[in-house]
Structure formats: C-alpha cells, structure tokens
Amino acid sequence: MTYPIQxxxxxxxxxxxxxxxxxxxxxxxxxIFGFLGANGAGKTTAMRMLCGLSLPTSGEAEIAGFDLNKYxxxxxxxxxxxxxxxxxYEDLTVRENIRFYGGIYGLDNEKIKSKTNTMLSTLSLLEExxxxxxxxxxxxxxxxxxxxxxxxxxxxxxxxEPTGGVxxxxxxxxxxxxxxxANNGTTVFVTTHYxxxxxxxxRVCIMVDGRIDALDTPLSLKKQFNSKDMNEVFxxxxxxxxxxx
Amino acid sequence: xxxxxxxxxxxxxxxxxxxxVALSDISFEVKTGELFGFIGADGAGKTTLFRILTxxxxxxxxxxxxxxxxxxxxFKKIRKIIGYMPGKFSLYQDLTVxxxxxxxxxxxxxxxxxxxxxxxxxxxHLENFKDRKAGALSGGxxxxxxxxxxLIxxxxxxxxxEPTTGVxxxxxxxxxxxxxxxxxxxxxxVVSTPYMDEATLCDRVALIHQGLILxxxxxxVITQNFGKPLWAFQSDNMYKLxxxxxxxxxxxSCYPFGQYHHVTLNNPDNILEVESKIKSKNHELxxxxxxxxxxxxxxxxxxxxxxxxxxxx
Numbered sequence: 314m315t316y317p318i319q320x321x322x323x324x325x326x327x328x329x330x331x332x333x334x335x336x337x338x339x340x341x342x343x344x345i346f347g348f349l350g351a352n353g354a355g356k357t358t359a360m361r362m363l364c365g366l367s368l369p370t371s372g373e374a375e376i377a378g379f380d381l382n383k384y385x386x387x388x389x390x391x392x393x394x395x396x397x398x399x400x401x402y403e404d405l406t407v408r409e410n411i412r413f414y415g416g417i418y419g420l421d422n423e424k425i426k427s428k429t430n431t432m433l434s435t436l437s438l439l440e441e442x443x444x445x446x447x448x449x450x451x452x453x454x455x456x457x458x459x460x461x462x463x464x465x466x467x468x469x470x471x472x473x474e475p476t477g478g479v480x481x482x483x484x485x486x487x488x489x490x491x492x493x494x495a496n497n498g499t500t501v502f503v504t505t506h507y508x509x510x511x512x513x514x515x516r517v518c519i520m521v522d523g524r525i526d527a528l529d530t531p532l533s534l535k536k537q538f539n540s541k542d543m544n545e546v547f548x549x550x551x552x553x554x555x556x557x558x
Numbered sequence: 559x560x561x562x563x564x565x566x567x568x569x570x571x572x573x574x575x576x577x578x579v580a581l582s583d584i585s586f587e588v589k590t591g592e593l594f595g596f597i598g599a600d601g602a603g604k605t606t607l608f609r610i611l612t613x614x615x616x617x618x619x620x621x622x623x624x625x626x627x628x629x630x631x632x633f634k635k636i637r638k639i640i641g642y643m644p645g646k647f648s649l650y651q652d653l654t655v656x657x658x659x660x661x662x663x664x665x666x667x668x669x670x671x672x673x674x675x676x677x678x679x680x681x682x683h684l685e686n687f688k689d690r691k692a693g694a695l696s697g698g699x700x701x702x703x704x705x706x707x708x709l710i711x712x713x714x715x716x717x718x719x720e721p722t723t724g725v726x727x728x729x730x731x732x733x734x735x736x737x738x739x740x741x742x743x744x745x746x747x748v749v750s751t752p753y754m755d756e757a758t759l760c761d762r763v764a765l766i767h768q769g770l771i772l773x774x775x776x777x778x779v780i781t782q783n784f785g786k787p788l789w790a791f792q793s794d795n796m797y798k799l800x801x802x803x804x805x806x807x808x809x810x811s812c813y814p815f816g817q818y819h820h821v822t823l824n825n826p827d828n829i830l831e832v833e834s835k836i837k838s839k840n841h842e843l844x845x846x847x848x849x850x851x852x853x854x855x856x857x858x859x860x861x862x863x864x865x866x867x868x869x870x871x
Contacts (some may be wrong), residue, residue, distance in 0.1 A: 351726040352696055451600050477723065478752050480599035480767065481857050485813050489800070492814070496797045506726050509755060512816020531817055543816075544755070547727045554728075 315342045317468050317500045318363065323372035325358050332358040334523035335372065340516075342468075345491060345501040347514030347531075351551045355523040356504050363502070364471055365389045377468045390418070393462040396473035400458035403447035407438060410446060410461055418465035432460050452483025459490055463499070470494065472503045476510060488513055508544040519547060522556050561715050561746040562588040562611065567620030569606055580606040581617075581769045588748060588762075593741050595760035596750040597852065603769040604750040605645060608719045611748065612642045625714060638666070641713035643704045645720040645750075651693030655684050655703055658692050659710060666711030677706045679739060698729035705736070709745075716740065718749040722756065734759050754853040765856055772859040777852055784850035784858065787826045790818040793841035802839050808832050813857055820854055821845075 318340035325333040333355045340346045350356040361367040363376055365388030374381040377391040401410050408429060415425035433439045436456055446454060455476065462470055472491075476484050491513075495501050503514060511517050511531060518528040527534055527550055531543055538546045567584050570577035581603045588594045596604050609615040610622060613633035622629040624636045649658045659681075663669050674681070680702050687695065692703060701721060708716060718737075722730045734756070741747055749760070757763045757777045765772040765780070773780055791812075793799040800819055803812045808828040812821050823829060837843050850858075 351728055352698060478600035480602070480860070481754065481813075481853055482860055483599070485857075488814050492797045492800075506724065507753070508727055509816060513814065544727055548731055551726070551728045 316340060317342055317377050318346070318502065319375040320363070321373045323359070323362060323369050323374055325355075325362060325367065326370045331523055333362070333369075336520075336523075336525050338518060338525060338528060340500055340502065342500055343495050343498045344516065345495050345503065345514045347511045347517035348502060348504045348520070349506075349508075349511055349517060349547060350504075350520030351554055353556055354520040354551070354554070356520055359520070360471065360473065360502075360504060364392060364394060390465075391467055391469070393465070393467040393470040394473070395458050395462035395470065395475060397455070397475055397477055398473075401446045401454060401461065404445060406443050406445055407433070407449075407457060408442040410457065411464065414461045414464050420465060428464055432464075436460060450483075452479045452486070455479060455483070455487055456490060459487065463494060467499070469500045469502060472501065474505055475503065476505075477507065508542065508547050511543040511547075517543070519550050521550055521554050526550050559590045560587045561590045561592070561625060562586075562748070563621075563623045564611075565621045567610065567617040567622060569603075569610065569615065569617050571606070579769050581610075584620075584769070584771055586764055586771065586774055588746060590746055591741065591744055593737065593747045593749070593759075593761045595757055595763040596748070596766050597752075597754060597757050597763050597856070598750070598766035599752050601768070602766045604766060605719055607766075608642070608644075608717055608748075608750065612640060612717050613637060638711070639714045641708035641711070641716045643708040643716075643718045643721060645723065647700050647704060649692050649700075649704055649707060652691060654689050654691055655695070656688040658703060659706055662707040663710045668711050670710065673710055673712050676712055676740075676743065677709050680706050680709075680736060697725055701725060701729070701733065705733075709740070713745065715746045715748070718747065720750055720752065722751055722753065730756075754851070754856060757852040763852075765852075765859060767856075767860060770863075772856070772863070780855050781850050781852060784855055786822055787829075788848055788850050788854060789821045789823075789829065789845050790815070790848045791821050791836075791843065791845045792818050793836075793843050795841065798839075799836070799841055799843075802836055802841070803832075806832060806835060808835075811858070811861065813854075815853070820848075822858075 316339040320336060320338050323333060323336050336359065348356060362369055363374065365381060365385035368382065376388045379387040381388060405413065411429045411432060412425055415428055433442050476487050491501055505511060514531065516530050517534060518525050534546050538549050540546045540549065564584060564586050567581060569581040570579050572578040598604055610617050611624065613629050613636050616630055625639050627636050629636060653661065659670055683702050687699060695703065722733055737747055760777060762776050764774040791799060800812055800814065803809050803819060803821060808823050808831060810822045810824045812819050823832065
C-alpha cells in the first residue's frame, strides 16, 4: 500500500499560538480523505503546509513522495489544488484557462493541445470552448475548475470547500468526477464545512483546537459517537473547543 | 392572516435583447408568525426574490403585499416594519460592533436599551467584542452582529438571505436556535438557504430552482409525497456499484448520497431481481428501504420537470 500523504507530529506555531498541534496521519492512494474542523480549528494552516506553501515549526511530512522540509517546491508541482473561492480566471475563456494552467504546470504545447481536447469532450464543452468562464453556470465552472486542477495528472488533488451552493444534481455530477479520479488512483483531500459532504469520504478527520480529535470512516465515527449523521458527530466534538474565534 | 402575499411575480434582468429570467411566475403566501424557508441553489432566484420582498427591486409584473401594504406604493411604510439581513455582509466594517448597532438603532429612531429584550440572546455573544471593528470579526460573529442590526427596530417580519452560508456546523445550529426563539416573540421569519437539511427546521418551505417554485409545503408533507419506494444501496466498491446500477433497465434513478446510493426503480416489484443482478457482479451488497429526504424530493422534482442547467449560447 502506498501513502501519498504521510504526516508525522506536524506542528505550526505563530508566536505563542499553536495553530496546528502535533498532528499525525496517513492517506492512502485513491482514498477520498475528508478534513473537517470549525472555523479557526487549524484546517487552513495544516492544508497550507501539506501543499508546500508554509513550512512546519516542527514535525515532518512526505507529500507525493517529497519531504516537506526539504522540497516544498517539488510538492507544489506534483499536487493539484482547487478552491471554490478562486480557481479560474473569469475573464478568460474555457480554452484559455486550460492553456494557462497547462503552461503554469510546465506542459508543452502538444500536451496542452491534447489535454484541452480530451477535457472539453469529457465535459461535453466543445461548443463552449470560446465562452468566457464568467458566463457559465456555477455547476459548470466547478467541473472545469476541477479538471483544470488535474491538468498535470497530479497524484494528489486538494479540494478546499469545493461544492458549496450548487444545485443537488450539479453537486452529484461533481462528486461522480471525484469518485472517478479516486478510482483511477488519485488521492483526494477535501476540506468542507458541510457534513453531508463528509459522508462521501472514505475516511474523515476532525480537527479541534489544532489537534486531530477523530479519524475514521464516517460509518465508524457515527457508531463511535452514537450519532445519526456526521453533523451530530461534528457538533459533539467541536462544541468542546476552547478556542474563541 | 397572511404576513406576505405574492401573486404571479416575474423578474428578468440583463440587457433587453438577451434577458435572463430570474423569477418566472412566482406565487405564495406566508402566514403571520410562520418560519418560512426558501430552499434552492445559487442562481435559483432567491436573492432577487428577497430584494423584491424588501422593496429594493420592483417586479416586472405581479403583486406583492407585505403586512397588507403594496411593495411599490407603500415601500416607505414597509421598510419600517421589516428587517433584512442580506447574504453579503453589509454592515460598516470600519465601525465597531457597538457603533454599528447604535447607527442602525438611530436610523430607526430607537436605542439599543429600548429593544434590548429582543436582541439580548444574540448581543450577549457579542458583548465581549463590542469595541472590535466589524471587519475584524469571524464569520459567525459577523452573522450575529448583522442579525442584531436587522432586529434593532423590532421588525414584524424578518428576511434573512442565506444566513448560514459558509458558517460551520456548530454556529449553524446555534443560529437556527436563535431563529426559533425569535419566532416565539411573534416575528414572522422568511429565510433562504442552499442547504437541503435545513428545510426540516422551517414550518413550511418552498423548493425553488431556476426561478420556479417546484413545491411549497410543510417539509414532512413534501417528503411523504415522494410517492415511490426509495432504497439506500451500499457495497465495497461504490464507484462500480453506481455504474452497475445505472446499467440496469429496472433502475430509474441512482444518486450518490454520501456512503450510500439512493435508488428508485421503474417498477418497485423488481427489487429482488435488481439485488440478484448486482450480487452477480461481485458486490458485497447491503441495501434497505428508507424514507425520502428533502434532497431526494428536490432531485426527483428537478428530473421530473426535466430541468437541466442551460448552456448559454
């Protein structure tokens, strides 16, 4: 079994404040791993480290086969990242966005061309290739953003609150895409506020006050905390938080 | 007695040559004292509707009355009896918590002391931060401050546009508890949300999609009206399970719901056949009949109407 994400005693301090407090976990290849926590629990800080954007105060991590302390730049090249807040350039067309991200990740022109064609036909967007992203419905934009984040075939894709606000059908189409890439071996790391999204994950970890207070399959967590859904599990754990926002 | 009566309103936006329909033919009533929810995704028309109800937009056609007054003719009077919390945080970021509250109280000719009983439960969460600038508050705190300011003039009807979007599960729960306590103080509340699970917390809900109301009723009546048996399927390979289910003619719909796939059949009597066909494809299958949720109903209503996300030309 390979573990594209391996985290050992990872800690991040800002002066006296310990934002991430000694977390340890592994994520399997092809796993959909949910990363939950209340506002201020340390999710963003942890995720920034996993993406190679910030170095730990102490502890170690190996992401996509690279040591975080030594090769953060290599990590950035070998992962994909998508967030609902920012992903695509709205005043570029669909094709321009693909070309732009392909270029950023160092794909050659030939490769960008073939990627563009596969992507547009998989998404049934051939007719829309010259449409500005801002004039597409939100559900479509999300699917394009996801494909663009996968343009360089990364081993790991980080999704930062990906599906808020879209209609139930568009949301399921999006999750079907996630299942598909996971099934092909890509590791998917998702943060979300919405506990029904957590139910889609293979395993879920819940951060409280910088620590990981629970980590298991949604089914086992529900049993362990005697709860009917992940929302109840989360509320039971997070209400003990001592951090004030 | 109805607090709100809406009759056949329409609203389009955008340029005249290429109008975008935001609301097409919307009618509904909200009873006095009711907690009424609009459930729908981004772009469904919720915000346009709220802006019409709060006299900030004029509908292209149709009639709206709020507290018995017309939204176009009596907009000034209506503004005195309603509170509005827009989806986007719209208070003064460079004023402190206390200054924001004082500002809104003064505009409505009142004071924090006068209506303290109404906002007490909310303000108590904010009191420790009263000298902090609103822009420096966390999401949950901003939302509480905005609610405080929307309540300060003791409105009869409160409009909350997506108050729980982007807020964590614990704060969401607290927020809904606050709404229930306001309802007990005889305030009519109209709230919108993209989160289907919040529907059950309302007295009645309207499911809204692409400017149309798909259904209006009590949430438990909507789920009872689902009208066909629904099963939750689970196996060791959920990705393959979905593809295998969709390949069967017996299967009418199959939607992922977290760790389950929710399945309906063209003829519910065929369930055992479906079971054996799926088991023959090497699945460790578990399934059970389940009651429909609001989200199941929404999906079913969307596909019944064959509503698809339109592709712009």
